[in-house]
Amino acid sequence: MNQLMAARSLTTLPVVTLGGDAVAQIKDTVFDAAAGRITGFTLSGRGLLSGPLKQSLPWPAVHALGPHAVMIVDAGALADTPVVVARREAQQGRVLHAKVLTDEGAEVGTVLDVVVEGGTSGRVVGFRIAAVKSLVRGSRRHRHRVYVPRGDTLAVSGRALVIPADATRYVADDLPAFVARVSAFHEGHEGTPS
């Protein structure tokens, strides 16, 4: 598995061509809820006073997603923003702070971040959520921050994220532990669920 990254940490990452030119920086990360993959990024300019760009970056044009930059072949890879996300979709699809529900109807927290796989994958592997106390037994905190796998059946909108109830057995406190839990979840739940 490639390096896992929080989608919120991608904001302000420079978009760099293989020729070494920084042509923009990441603004929004857009992902396909059903496929569980990044579909592209909206962009803003590099200067202090520059705002959002009319161009965006579709995922097929990404050469590699790294921890310090998003690499593209050249500036010709950029496309008009509606190719990546329409304005209406952008307004309705904001997932941060959306409620997290299981497919059994239990509310288990709110979305803090989306965990994606870097490199050339762009896969959405899970979510960082502010979990309710019932999800993390033994925690003294009212809202415990944990990572939860995405699962195969997923519905997500700006209002709610629906995950399989089974996925809540594979929560982890940090990213290294989360990698193991994701593997266990996808390997027929052969790990050691909490």
Place this chain on the structure above:
Amino acid sequence: MAWWMWLVVVVVALVGVAVVTLAVQAGRRSGTVIAVRRRPGGKGGR
């Protein structure tokens, strides 16, 4: 009002405009995470 008081007013006003401008720009540049639904073979798919 003394001339230096006008100078203070102008400087404060300029600083205020600069702070508001930078705050607005920071808001316009701040990002989020957006979920969309794509049909297989539709736009955005690889």
